[in-house]
Amino acid sequence: MLTALEIRDILLIDRLDLAFQPGLNVLTGETGAGKSILLDALGLALGWKGRADLVRAGATQGEVTAVFDLVPDHPARTVLADAGIEAGDELILRRVTSLDGRRTAWANDRRVSAEVLRNLGATLVELQGQQDDGGLMNPRGHRALLDAFGAIETASLRTLWRDRARAAADLAAAEAAQSRARADEDWLRAAVAELDKLDPQPGEEAELDARRRAMQAVERIRADVSRAHAAVTESGAERQVADALRWLEGAADRAEGRLDAAIAALTRALVELGEAGSEIEMALRAMDVSPGELEAVEERLFAIRGLAKKHRVQPDDLGRFAIEKRLELEALDSGGTGIAALRRAVDAAEAAYSAEARRVSQARATAAKALDAAMAGELAPLKLDRARFETRMESAEPGPEGADAVTFTVATNPGAPAGPLNRIASGGELSRFLLALKVCLTRASNGLTLIFDEIDRGVGGATADAVGRRLQRLAEGGQILVVTHAPQVAARGAHHWRVEKRVEGEATLSRVVPLSDDQRVEELARMLAGDTVTTAAREAARALLQA
Template sequence: MLTGLSIRDVVLIEALDLSFSDGLGALTGETGAGKSILLDALGLALGVRADSGLVRQGAERAVVSATFDLPASHPVGLLLTESGLDAEPGEPLIVRRIVKADGGSRASVNDQPVSAALLREIGGLLVEIHGQHDDRGLLNAKGHRALLDSFGDIDLDGLARAWDAWRAAEDQLAEARAEVEEAERDRDFLDHAVKELRSLAPEAGEEDTLAEARAKMQKGDRIADDLTEIAELLDGSDGGLAKLRQAARRADRIAGEHEVLGEALAALDRALIEADLAEEKLAEASHILAFDPARLDEAETRLFDIRALARKHRVDPDALPALTEEMAAKLERIEAGGAHLAALEADVAAKRAAYVVKADAVSKKRTAAAKALDKAVAGELAPLKLDAAKFHTAVETLDDAQWTASGQDRVAFEISTNPGAPFGPLAKIASGGELSRFILALKVALAEQGGAATMIFDEIDRGVGGAVASAIGERLSRLAQGAQLLVVTHSPQVAARAGHQWQIAKSSDGLVTRTGVQRLDDGERREEIARMLSGAEITEEARAQADRLLEGV
């Protein structure tokens, strides 16, 4: 709900601060007083195209701020979150627009800068302005299907699920077809590659194992001669160990002759122990590093084959087993491709049929809802001086390519304003005054919920009076129940229906002309409605008639 509007330096408005309430509010005033300026200023705050011509003469810039109180569930909250803007639930929402006299503008929401495009999107969720040049809301055919579904209480959840299932099956079929076609193109290559891979049969981790074994065997090859020479130096009757043992035996015979000889014998014994250990370790090393040249050649050949195959397929050697299975699976799918595709095609056909069944059911409900809506709107036209007009909700079946999760129908609200005239879009057929009244009739018939927080009707009563104006006022009052609706009006019958009334007036001090807005109390409302009834000179009869209008609501 719009709760406040602050305007600075817009055309004839120097400074203006207004507060608003829910229900029906009327903006009245003499022709030329500046009612359109007020709407233009509000439009700026809601994101309409900025025009430096709106800046008051002599001012550097125009500033308009609009304050809204919105429920936590209002869609503006989600839009702000998705746009990365801070919005505290329960706190007022303030939209502001600054237009410079030399061109350019800035926009903000809760003091956070936003683009004009985002401000327009936010403004469209906050306020609906219905007038002669309105091309949004009910005039936008893109929203007519959703409005009809809401009117007919048509549930689209089942249809949407059927659509999603059908599209998922279509995607799966398309993917399978592309895969089979690609595999067919590569059939010869796949066949050769699988045979080559299976012939080599590489295993995960085998490259590391082979590389490690090859390195050990190569090391053994390098030191084999040294090990043999060392063994020859140690072993045999003339080897180092034999001579050391001989020396130990001779030392043993003379060790008792002197204690130093005993120490020498002990040292020889220790040397023999270490030499035996060395001989044991050398034998162990010879065994560990022993290699068969044939085995080395075999290991190298397999290692190089595995690496070459990995390079050929541009994968890591450890990925070759998985690649073998993947390629083999592709070959199998080629063989079973026809049957697999046939099964998928059957699944697509079944899911399409399920969607069509649900879509047909929705179409029937839409057709029935369209008839009910046509009847409801028709009942509103005559009291609004549109008795020669006809309203028609067109429900047209679309081509398959245009079907969506919402069904297979295009819905459009159409009118014919004269007997025998063809039906056409609202905005193209109706004149300014007719258009506003058609919108009002539709609003009342639809009993639309969940629209913008505030609705504004601009001179909906243009060119009518008496009973028609009274009918307009009654419908506006009904539509404003539990909501906020503002109407710019010249009709006393409409103004009398309002719960709140503001008078827009122009004043001049001889040098500067200004537009002001005053909220009227009960007595002031009586005088303003009397002026609307009688013109420049307010008569007692006009005041009496004003009293009757105010008492009759």
């Protein structure tokens, strides 16, 4: 809801601060007083398309600030969140325009682009009339409006559309894979045969490389270890020590103990040499490599690396690559069965979606008749009894919202062909059509402010009274701003402002004045009687306010 509008140096307004209220807010004033300036100023703050020369003569820039209260589920909160702006209970939009046409906008003191400002404006205010290019006059939104009117649930339809699209995508992917496989069938069969023959295992390349390096190292050191074994065993040091020990032991009886220590040392040495020889012998046995083992390891290692290079994968990925190619070949060989199953899934998804789309279409057709009947009841009191409203439904390309195109059409005269709302006569007639439609479609206010500009144009008396009553009813629980020349409409307002133009010095300025109860009587009397306000006009004004 719009709570405040502050205008600085815009057209004929130098400084203006307005506080709006819930319900029906009416603005009246003589022609040319500047009522449209308020809409121009508000449109600037909301990012609407409008005139470029808005800066007041003598000023360097103009500025408009609009303040809105946001209900908890207000759609503006989503726009703010997408823009990375924190949303509170109040939203302040401010926009500055300079003489050269440059414009800068802020939302809650955060600078925003024109696109974000327009998106926010679309959730905050709806202008009914010939400038309305995004609300009731936009056929792209008519289907959603009809669904809301008929309380038509389309969530399941959207789910079935996604299921249908997913099934079709799975089938297309399978058919494309089969087509690719057919094109490369000879290569695929040869590749799988080659991979199956080699049967590479995960991590095998690294393991083979390590074994190869170990065997190569053994080849380099085995000769030295063999020589060491010969040097310490019976053919070497062990034999010589044994001979020395035998010789000493033969001479010990005659040496009177002088050889005992040497014999003990040689005995110990002989034991140590025996242990060393055993350890070396064990090492040699561990180093034994069959003549063809190294060759076999190298052959498999190079085969794995060569095949990995051939298929442009890492050696460790060759096993996974082989699995993929086997699966492709299996899919090729049994592709008919798999694709047939996918086609059945597509047919089932299509049937489910089509059935739900038909249900939604039937519900829309029922809602369309109800809306047409409701509109017929609203048009007559608005002096549009010769007009005919019709909700036209046509087949459209299937989509997540169904297969219906919905357009609100009107024929303003009997026998005349019906046309879209956005092509009928402009002005008050169009505004009354939109008012009737808004009355029929409105279910609940979601914080949206509605503006009707001179909806009473070309009507008076009972018709103007009907317009006022409908605006009053529509404003219950929400907020409507209406610019009017009809006292019957103005009398229905919960809040009343008069727009007036004054000459101050050499400058012509517009003012907007909130009216008290007595001032409302005078304003309504002026609207009834013209320049000369009579006692009868005042009495008539009081009667309108009390009706």
